[in-house]
Amino acid sequence: MPKQPSKPPTTPQDINLDVLEGTLSFYIRTINIAVSRDLDTCLEGLDVAKGTGKITTLLLVDSYPGIRPSVIAHLTMRDRSAMGRLIEQMVAHDLIRREVSSEDSRAQELYITEAGAALAVKIRELVPKQSRDFFSFIPDDEQQQLMDILRRAYRRIVETT
Amino acid sequence: MPKQPSKPPTTPQDINLDVLEGTLSFYIRTINIAVSRDLDTCLEGLDVAKGTGKITTLLLVDSYPGIRPSVIAHLTMRDRSAMGRLIEQMVAHDLIRREVSSEDSRAQELYITEAGAALAVKIRELVPKQSRDFFSFIPDDEQQQLMDILRRAYRRIVETT
DNA sequence: TTCATTTAGTGGACTTTTGCAACTGGTTTC
DNA sequence: GAAACCAGTTGCAAAAGTCCACTAAATGAA
Numbered sequence: 558m559p560k561q562p563s564k565p566p567t568t569p570q571d572i573n574l575d576v577l578e579g580t581l582s583f584y585i586r587t588i589n590i591a592v593s594r595d596l597d598t599c600l601e602g603l604d605v606a607k608g609t610g611k612i613t614t615l616l617l618v619d620s621y622p623g624i625r626p627s628v629i630a631h632l633t634m635r636d637r638s639a640m641g642r643l644i645e646q647m648v649a650h651d652l653i654r655r656e657v658s659s660e661d662s663r664a665q666e667l668y669i670t671e672a673g674a675a676l677a678v679k680i681r682e683l684v685p686k687q688s689r690d691f692f693s694f695i696p697d698d699e700q701q702q703l704m705d706i707l708r709r710a711y712r713r714i715v716e717t718t
Numbered sequence: 719m720p721k722q723p724s725k726p727p728t729t730p731q732d733i734n735l736d737v738l739e740g741t742l743s744f745y746i747r748t749i750n751i752a753v754s755r756d757l758d759t760c761l762e763g764l765d766v767a768k769g770t771g772k773i774t775t776l777l778l779v780d781s782y783p784g785i786r787p788s789v790i791a792h793l794t795m796r797d798r799s800a801m802g803r804l805i806e807q808m809v810a811h812d813l814i815r816r817e818v819s820s821e822d823s824r825a826q827e828l829y830i831t832e833a834g835a836a837l838a839v840k841i842r843e844l845v846p847k848q849s850r851d852f853f854s855f856i857p858d859d860e861q862q863q864l865m866d867i868l869r870r871a872y873r874r875i876v877e878t879t
Numbered sequence: 880t881t882c883a884t885t886t887a888g889t890g891g892a893c894t895t896t897t898g899c900a901a902c903t904g905g906t907t908t909c
Numbered sequence: 910g911a912a913a914c915c916a917g918t919t920g921c922a923a924a925a926g927t928c929c930a931c932t933a934a935a936t937g938a939a
Contacts, residue, residue: 625887626887626888627886627887627888637887637888637889638888638889638890640888641887641888641889641890642889642890645889658887661886661887662887663886663887663888664886664887664888665887665888
């Protein structure tokens with residue numbers, strides 16, 4: 558177990574992160590903090606900020622009218638109760654509308670409102686732009702590689718959960 | 719703006735995620751949720767769970783005796799106040815020790831305790847293992863690619879923040 | 880048909896985080 | 910020595926996620 562130089566570093570630059578250097582989860586977790594923060598400031602005031610759920614929900618409801626909360630919950634990795642609260646919020650903000658399904662009266666169907674659809678248009682532009690800008694220092698081909706791998710990872714995780 | 723099939727999907731499998739499919743931040747954010755959750759359950763009861771900070775802090779203090787809170791705060795992307803609370807916690811759990819720096823009496827120096835060192839040993843094994851296991855469905859070479867890119871991204875973000 | 884099981888969504892309480900801003904010394908610069 | 914700056918602390922408030930129990934509806938098996 559090789560120890561690092563024992564001088565207390567005051568500059569963050571040349572610090573070795575120990576085993577975390579080779580730990581994928583570490584990078585995902587820390588980079589997540591940074592992107593999420595940046596995204597929040599990009600979307601400031603837009604009714605849809607903070608937390609992974611709102612954006613995905615808005616786009617899904619817009620793309621799939623009648624989609625059910627539990628489906629979105631699954632895709633965004635939250636539990637039903639958290640999803641419920643999120644929907645509540647978005648209904649209150651008049652972004653989506655909620656109906657009881659005619660086929661299964663336990664379930665609900667979600668529909669976009671005008672305001673929601675308008676917001677979705679903005680989101681479709683802003684969100685990918687933010688991501689591109691934020692990661693712009695990564696060459697395009699690498700960004701593509703990254704995305705290919707992560708997309709499969711995401712799919713895999715969703716399937717097995 | 720091509721719309722999706724308008725039948726409300728009840729199965730998550732074949733849903734198209736719209737622009738998010740091509741948005742790196744989306745994958746980072748969602749995968750983050752999944753890894754973090756998994757990591758938490760792996761570390762359950764270990765005094766160091768929940769939140770990105772504790773593990774990094776423990777390893778850094780162990781590797782760099784005398785390191786300062788603000789340096790760790792920077793590397794873990796939190797602000798000083800959050801860092802302070804985290805250190806408080808870890809001191810209370812007797813994982814690290816806190817002294818006023820002799821060179822700069824505003825600053826503190828952090829040192830590992832015996833319990834902390836013991837935990838660090840466990841952590842060094844468990845954390846990378848969890849990451850490897852969690853992402854085991856990604857082929858090794860791709861995992862390596864991923865890490866190479868993300869490492870540079872992380873470095874870059876830390877430097878420019 | 881009836882009864883047990885599973886599923887969809889709700890509600891409550893709780894823990895934990897985090898973000899912001901103001902505030903206390905201590906240090907540096909000019 | 911005064912102004913600007915930096916390290917860390919504290920308090921507050923907002924928010925997010927988790928756990929668990931509960932209702933109501935659907936399913937399916939005896």
